[in-house]
Amino acid sequence: MSPNDKYASLVAAAGYLPLVLRGEDYLELLPVAWRAINDYGIRIAHRTYDAPELGPWRRQHSGHVAKRGLWEVHYDPYDISRVFVRTTGGWITAPWVHLPLVNAPFADFTWDHARRLAAAAGLDDSNEAAVARVLDALLTRAEHGPDIRSARVIGRTRTAAALAAPAAAPEIDNMPDREPDSTAASPSAEVVPFGVFDAHAEAERWL
Known part of the structure; x- marks a missing residue:
């Protein structure tokens, strides 16, 4: 049986218990970068990370011969404001300088x-x-967010400046008197009131 087959058979026989990840479990799942711990700290993608706790490990060999003595550094791609360095004394959090x-x-x-x-x-x-x-x-x-109000004010200002100035209004004293309207007002139409709706009488019509 493969390891997956064995695991599936054991889960089917005994069930499983879901466990909440601890902080160290979360760190273990983060991406890893192997870096040296220098006097100035750790460099990743043109960023420098440093912490006083890194003092004993600066310019020291990590013990990983296969990694040329570099140190195991974990980072969160969605929050690179700090990194996490694994040392023999435990995890060290180093913020961006x-x-x-x-x-x-x-x-x-x-x-x-x-x-x-x-x-x-x-x-x-x-x-x-x-x-x-x-x-x-x-x-x-x-x-x-964008400054929508300022953009609208600037747009209205530019539009107003592009419009031509309105012509001067004529003086009232020079305007001729308006002749009275000789057309007589037409009589209002006859108002026909609505009748009162009788629900019982209406029902008798449909019987």
């Missing part, structure tokens, strides 16, 4: 878009501080 410049969590694709905006503006897209400011402006616009 420029996180105070950004007002909200952000994903990896948001970071890539901010780098493209920075490059289009003539900034150095490898400069974390410059990209962080662009990222903060991007998240602020996304949080508050």
Whole structure:
């Protein structure tokens, strides 16, 4: 039997008990990047992460020979404001060093878009501080939405400026007196009142 067949037979015989994931289980399921812990911290995709707890592990071999001594770093692609480093002493959370410049969590694709905006503006897209400011402006616009009211006011202002000025109204003193209307008012039409509806009499007609 394959492992899946064996597992299916055991579940059919004994059932299973669903368990809620713990915090460490969540970290185990996150994507992994192997990085060195340098004096400045950890670099991932032009971002630097650092924490005081990384002090004893800086410039040290992780013990993973197959990974050339790099350290196992887990990250959440939908919130890359911090990473999680596995050490022999447990997990260490290392925040992004420029996180105070950004007002909200952000994903990896948001970071890539901010780098493209920075490059289009003539900034150095490898400069974390410059990209962080662009990222903060991007998240602020996304949080508050477009300024619809200002756009409408500007549109109305431009439209009003494009219209020609109205002609001056004629002076009242120079206007000739209007002749009275000699047409007599037509008599009003005769009003025919509605009768009172008698439900019983109406029912007798249908019997």
